[in-house]
Structures are given as structure tokens and as C-alpha cells.
Amino acid sequence: MKQDYPPLEGAGGGSLCADSLLSLLRTTGPEKTRLFERSAAIKEQHVGNRVYFRGLIEFSNICQKNCLYCGIRKNNEQVRRYNLTDDEVVEAARFAADNNYASLVLQSGEVETGNFTRRVAHLLTRIHRETGSRLRITLSCGEQDKETYKMWHDCGAHRYLLRIESSNQALYEKLHPGDGLHMYRRRRECLDALQETGYQVGTGVMIGLPFQTVEDLANDLLFMQQFNIDMVGMGPYLEHSDTPLYAYRDQLLPLEERFQLTLKMIACLRILMPDINIAATTALQSIDKLGREKAIKIGANVIMPNITPGKYRDDYLLYQNKPCTDENADDCKTCLEARIALAENEIAYGEWGDSKHFRERDKGRGMRDEGV
Numbered sequence: 488m489k490q491d492y493p494p495l496e497g498a499g500g501g502s503l504c505a506d507s508l509l510s511l512l513r514t515t516g517p518e519k520t521r522l523f524e525r526s527a528a529i530k531e532q533h534v535g536n537r538v539y540f541r542g543l544i545e546f547s548n549i550c551q552k553n554c555l556y557c558g559i560r561k562n563n564e565q566v567r568r569y570n571l572t573d574d575e576v577v578e579a580a581r582f583a584a585d586n587n588y589a590s591l592v593l594q595s596g597e598v599e600t601g602n603f604t605r606r607v608a609h610l611l612t613r614i615h616r617e618t619g620s621r622l623r624i625t626l627s628c629g630e631q632d633k634e635t636y637k638m639w640h641d642c643g644a645h646r647y648l649l650r651i652e653s654s655n656q657a658l659y660e661k662l663h664p665g666d667g668l669h670m671y672r673r674r675r676e677c678l679d680a681l682q683e684t685g686y687q688v689g690t691g692v693m694i695g696l697p698f699q700t701v702e703d704l705a706n707d708l709l710f711m712q713q714f715n716i717d718m719v720g721m722g723p724y725l726e727h728s729d730t731p732l733y734a735y736r737d738q739l740l741p742l743e744e745r746f747q748l749t750l751k752m753i754a755c756l757r758i759l760m761p762d763i764n765i766a767a768t769t770a771l772q773s774i775d776k777l778g779r780e781k782a783i784k785i786g787a788n789v790i791m792p793n794i795t796p797g798k799y800r801d802d803y804l805l806y807q808n809k810p811c812t813d814e815n816a817d818d819c820k821t822c823l824e825a826r827i828a829l830a831e832n833e834i835a836y837g838e839w840g841d842s843k844h845f846r847e848r849d850k851g852r853g854m855r856d857e858g859v
């Protein structure tokens with residue numbers, strides 16, 4: 488195990504101030520290589536060179552919201568809306584269990600109705616029953632009230648992903664319509680509610696958004712540290728021509744710069760929070776065929792193979808050029824095995840890969856509850 492890290496200006500490991508983060512996010516050339524060596528060594532020391540699989544099921548693209556960046560926003564009439572049947576969801580979950588993925592992510596558009604709440608609760612119960620509770624389940628179904636989060640947790644959802652998208656409230660408000668349904672304050676309250684309910688909580692941001700500055704990104708990293716997140720999924724913003732934000736495409740960084748900035752965000756976060764789970768997101772692969780492997784090499788330790796039935800993949804296009812939409816679940820598994828070996832990491836088949844950070848946080852919580 489490597490212990491002696493290459494020296495890095497301003498990187499104290501776990502404590503980086505905004506100025507140090509800014510300079511790390513701006514680094515190029517040999518300094519950037521040293522940043523990546525440092526984050527890779529910290530990853531190896533704290534979470535090992537192992538990658539956990541989360542089989543991703545995009546079970547519905549029906550959404551009540553109109554986020555200005557998202558291809559499946561409610562007002563995009565070009566989208567063919569779908570809902571997997573319960574049997575299709577359970578079959579995909581069985582595929583994950585049978586292939587030793589050990590974890591699932593159930594993701595969808597955001598819907599806040601009693602029917603939706605009950606459906607997700609029913610799916611959780613059925614998946615646990617029909618897979619012998621072999622799977623850890625993450626939900627990514629947007630903002631909900633605390634009772635709903637609690638009901639889903641009681642039904643066996645252990646983790647929840649809700650990206651803050653940007654921790655800068657002014658930027659958040661530029662990326663969302665001001666119609667009362669897209670409130671920054673509510674997003675923060677939902678993240679608090681998830682943490683209080685006992686979930687392993689993941690958040691994240693899009694990188695390279697129009698109007699976003701490097702200062703915003705440095706502050707996003709500090710936000711994640713202050714919020715004490717357990718996991719993160721952050722990736723480059725990719726434009727979609729049927730969204731309002733497309734009008735600002737001329738202001739975007741070139742794709743390669745968005746990609747490099749994302750890698751630097753991952754490296755900085757690994758240094759700031761050495762024991763969290765960091766996902767190598769699909770959006771990275773849209774820019775660079777080996778994008779996720781590069782992220783794994785420098786700090787990410789989670790990958791989310793898409794196991795949604797192939798016939799629905801083209802209808803969950805958050806952005807254009809989304810990879811693997813024409814593949815079935817087996818193709819994705821095979822290509823990932825080779826790619827992760829290329830990144831000199833191994834797949835931790837059959838292991839839940841709970842966030843180490845959460846385990847420590849939870850222990851602390853238990854001790855506080857017992858008055859220790």
C-alpha cells in the first residue's frame with residue numbers, strides 16, 4: 488500500500504481551503520498529474536482499488552418538473568413517456584442479484600403522488616422478497632416529503648441520490664424555472680430529511696454548466712464536505728437541443744475541458760473526503776470512451792451499469808449522445824469488466840460496498856443516541 492504521497496501544493500488531505508481548491512481545479516500539466524497521483528494514492532489507502540457495481544434501472548421517464556437542462560423535462564413533447572412494468576423492474580433486479588452486482592439504483596423522473604409513493608414502496612418490498620434481500624437499493628426519485636422518504640426507507644431503501652446540481656443558489660435559480668416547484672430551499676431541506684431518516688446520502692453537481700465559475704465548483708466541493716455526504720455522483724453537463732439551456736451552448740467550455748474539470752473535481756473530493764463512495768458517471772463516457780475508467784484510476788470507486796431493458800433506453804435521454812443506449816445488460820457487463828481491468832482496479836462482485844464514511848458517521852450517531 489502506498490503511503491508516501493507526492494507533495495502537492497495546498498493539499499493537506501481532508502482539509503483544503505477554497506483558495507487551494509481553486510488552484511487545484513485550475514491546474515494543468517505536471518501539477519495536474521501530481522493531483523491525480525495524490526488522489527489515486529488516497530483512494531488506494533482508504534477504500535482500496537476496488538469498484539462496486541450498482542445496476543441502474545431507469546424505471547420511468549415521467550416527470551412533473553421542468554429543469555432547464557434535462558432532456559426528459561415535462562414540457563419536452565418529443566419524449567415518448569414510459570413506465571417499466573413491475574415485472575420488468577423485478578426481472579432487472581434479479582439479473583443484478585444473479586450476476587452478483589449486490590446493489591441496485593432505481594431512478595426515475597420526479598412524481599409526487601400517493602400512487603407513485605405506493606408503487607415505489609411495493610417495488611422495494613417485491614425486489615427484497617424475490618431476491619432474498621441480497622441487494623442494497625439506492626433510490627433516485629427526486630424531492631419527496633419526509634414521510635415518503637421514511638416509508639421507502641422502512642421498505643428497504645438504504646441509500647438515496649439527490650444532486651444539489653449547484654450549491655450556488657443564484658446559479659440554481661438560473662437552471663430551474665421560478666414556478667414554485669423548483670426551489671433551492673426545498674432541495675436543501677430534502678437532503679436534510681434524507682440524512683435524518685438514516686439513508687446513506689449522495690449528492691452531486693453538473694460540471695461545465697453555462698454561467699458556472701470555477702469558484703462555484705470549489706464551493707460545491709466545500710458544500711459536500713460540510714454537508715457530510717456519504718456518496719457522490721457528479722458529471723459533466725451535456726447539452727440537449729430540446730431544452731431551454733441549449734440556447735446558451737455558445738458559452739460552454741469545450742467538451743474536453745468539461746471532462747478534465749470533472750476529473751479534477753473527483754480528485755479534489757477524494758482528497759477532501761477520503762472514505763466516501765464516488766461514482767464514475769455515464770456522462771463521462773459520452774465525452775471520452777474511456778472516461779469512466781480514467782475517473783476510476785484517479786479516485787472514483789463506483790460504477791453504475793445500465794440494466795434497464797434495452798427497448799426503453801432511447802427514451803431516457805437526459806442529454807444527447809448518451810452511450811450504451813443500444814445495448815442490453817449483458818453487453819454492458821462484459822465491456823465494463825474489461826474496462827475496469829484496464830484501470831488496474833478489480834470489481835468487488837457480491838459486495839454491497841456501503842459507504843465507509845456512512846459507517847463511521849452512523850457509529851457516531853449511535854453513540855450520540857446512547858449519550859456517549
Ligand code: SAM
Pocket residue numbers: 556557558594595596597627628629630648649650652692693722723724725726727770805806
Ligand atoms: N429526477 C431525479 C432527480 O432529478 O433527482 C432523478 C433523475 S435525474 C434525470 C438525475 C440527474 O440527471 C440529475 O440530478 C441531473 O444532474 C442529471 N442531468 C439531467 N440533465 C442533464 C444534462 N443535460 N447533462 C448532465 N446531467 C444531467
Ligand code: SF4
Pocket residue numbers: 550551552553554557558559560561595596597629
Ligand atoms: Fe425531472 Fe430529474 Fe430531469 Fe429535473 S433532472 S426534469 S426532476 S428527471
